[in-house]
Amino acid sequence: MKDLIGTLVSLQTLELGPSSDSPENQASITRLRQKVPAQILGHYDRLMQRGKKGVSVVRHGVCSECHMRLASGTHAQLMRLEDIIICDSCGRYLFPADEPAPDAAPPPPPPPPKPAAEKKRRRKKTADVA
């Protein structure tokens, strides 16, 4: 199951990335989509079409997108990676962050100072605060 949710995370990263329409990324996106069952991909796509992320990282038992704390049983289930878990609150697929080493995460890059550069990026989503 970790492979599957990992594939979704990779897919989302590519699709929300700055060069998602480049030929290389399009090829990667197509390849990743072929690995995901249609039912799961359908739910993911519905979220993405509503301008949401399809996958949310869980840190310390909290969904990073809607900031709701998971039920402890749900969190335990998530950490075991036995099944795909959906956030009760926002409906996103949940992906467990690597919690034992919080210091290992690099700081997020500073936001670009010039908003004019956003013009060609119509699909700009809320910045990932991670």
Ligand SMILES: [Zn+2]
């Ligand atoms: Zn959520």
